[in-house]
Amino acid sequence: MNESDLLIVGAGSAGLTLALLLANSGLKISVLEQGPAPTTGPVTLKRVSALNLASERLLTRLGVWQQLTAKPAYQAMSVWEADSFAKISFDAQTSQLPSLGSLVDNEELRQALYQQLQGCPAVRLDFNARIQSISAGAAQNLVSTEQGVYLSRLLVGADGANSLVRRELKMPQRFWDYDHHAIVALVKTSEPHQATARQVFLPTGPLALLPMADPHLVSIVWSTSPEQASTLCEVDANLFNQQLTAACQSVLGPLDVVSPRSSYPLRMRYSTRWVEQNAVLVADAAHTIHPLAGQGMNLGLMDVAALAELILANVSGGKLTVETRWLRQYERWRKAEAQQMIVLMEAFKRGFMAQNPVAKLVRAVGMRAVDRLPLLKEQLLAAAVGERDDLPQQARPAVISYS
Ligand SMILES: Cc1cc2nc3c(=O)[nH]c(=O)nc-3n(C[C@H](O)[C@H](O)[C@H](O)COP(=O)(O)OP(=O)(O)OC[C@H]3O[C@@H](n4cnc5c(N)ncnc54)[C@H](O)[C@@H]3O)c2cc1C
Structure with a gap:
């Protein structure tokens, strides 16, 4: 029997970050993960994520950012529509920002978080766990695994898109398919990418070219119909290269795929309830976009x-007081941004999928107009780099004192 104040199910980026945020809180923390522990090894760039400035500040304060060897920053962003004059671009220098974001390797990030947690005696990490049942209660949560029983004051579902915590606790979910699969691969470019993140909207979906540390290497995320995605994953490399180069209008010259191509089905998922008794959902367990x-x-x-901030506000003398009031506060706080993102992604997707000539003209004129309106552009950029008024403390910019 394992007893803890906080039990986190899932050791992905969200679960491990939460454990690290609370490692010195005086609370006893357990993390249950179905997979094996992250192992150190060469950075493969198999899956990379664009992290914004708010995430960078959070991970820097945790001492994790400094451990990442691969985190190329991008200084500019260029978004355009194929077959029209719609285009918008941003650059860090004009907006007086250090960068517009950085690209991190998902597995290296997990390794760095795990490494940092090794030195935290209050955190117990159990890998290869097989959960059999979960029940949430006002006094205790109980999770049974093949290895034993876990009791906790607070249970956090950080177990990703198909969250078992959400399903076992019957937290309702809304979802729809985006009718897209995303092909991810590493690609060599003929022209240097100049630290610019590029995205072209094709009639079938968006194609992103994300700049890696090597000036001639990009990671692509090509979202398209499931049928086209499966064909593109199967065709030989030469044909794929031709189609990819044509799709992004040779913006970086002829392209050459240098990794296996993998494909991910894309689905919007949104849990309408994030709190059940003394259990809460975070990250992909609560929403995917x-x-x-x-x-x-x-x-x-x-x-x-945000959750760590509220937990810390409710710890006194090493004891955690769990109340519906602040669990709901967490839910309201974070649902606001998740809902905005879901609406925005849908608007982008639908907006760019409409192919009639009027829709295309409106888009092109609209994008050009926004590109010339500095104030509106600044607002769009602020959203992209993660600057919001309601950021958790640990993700806010440092306050400079001149005294
Ligand atoms: C193609 C693609 C590109 C993306 N690009 C970006 C990007 O550029 N920027 C960005 O911000 N986001 C991006 N994302 C989203 C990002 O990858 C996810 O939001 C993020 O990885 C979710 O992290 P998580 O910790 O919530 O979930 P996960 O990373 O899925 O981790 C969940 C963990 O829980 C474990 N688990 C699951 N079930 C159980 C169980 N029953 N018991 C115990 N453990 C369990 C899993 O093994 C896993 O380790 C992208 C997503 C896709 C599909």
């Missing part, structure tokens, strides 16, 4: 920063 704006992991990291 289209990767076209690269915001999913950023949202999850802000969820756990």
Whole structure:
């Protein structure tokens, strides 16, 4: 029998970050993960995520950012529509920002979080766990695994898109398919990418070219119909290269895929309830969105920063007081941003899928107009880099004191 104040199910980026945020709180924390422990090894860039400035600040304060070897920052962003004059671009220098974001390797981030947790005696990490049942109660939560029983004051579901915690606790979920699969691969470019993140909207969906540390290497996220995605994953490399180069209008010259291609079905999921008794959901367990704006992991990291802040406010003398009042406060706080992102992703997707000539003209004129309106552009950029008024403390910019 394992007893803890906080039991986190899932050791992905969200679960491990939450454990680290609370490692020195005086609370006893357990993390249950179905997979094996992260192992150190060479960075593969198999899956990368664009992290915004708010996430960077959070991970820097945890001492994790400094451990990442691969985190190329991008200084500019260029978004355009194929076959029209719609285009908008942003750059960090004009907006007086250090960068517009950075690209991190998902597995290296998990390894760095895990490494940091090794030195935290209050955190117990159990890998290869097989959960059999979960029940939430006002006094205690109980999770049974093949290895034993876990009791906790607070239970956090950080177990990703198909969250068992959400399903076992019958927290309702709304979802719809985006009718897109995303192909992810590493691609060599003929022209240097110049630290610019690029995205072209095709009639079938968006294609992103994300700049890696090597000036001639990009990670692509190509969202398209499930049928086209499966064909693109099967065709030989030469044909894939031709189609990819044509799709992004040779913006970086002829392209050459240098990794296996993998494909991910994309689905919007939104849990309408994030709190059940003394259990809460965070990150992908609560919401998943289209990767076209690269915001999913950023949202999850802000969820756990917000939750950690409220937990810390309710710890006194090493004792955690769990109350519906502040659990609901967490839910309201974070639902606001998740809902905005879901609506925005849908608007982008639908907006760019409409192919009639009027829709295309409106889009092109609209994008050009926004590109010339500095104030509106600044607002769009602030949203992209994660600057919001309601950021958790640990993700806010440092306050400079001149005294
Ligand atoms: C193609 C694509 C591109 C993306 N690009 C970006 C991007 O550029 N920027 C960005 O911010 N986001 C991006 N995202 C989103 C991002 O990858 C996710 O939001 C993020 O990885 C979710 O982290 P998480 O910790 O919530 O879940 P996960 O990473 O899924 O972790 C959940 C963990 O829980 C464990 N688990 C599951 N079930 C159980 C169980 N029953 N018992 C114990 N453990 C369990 C899993 O093994 C896993 O380790 C992208 C997503 C996709 C699909």
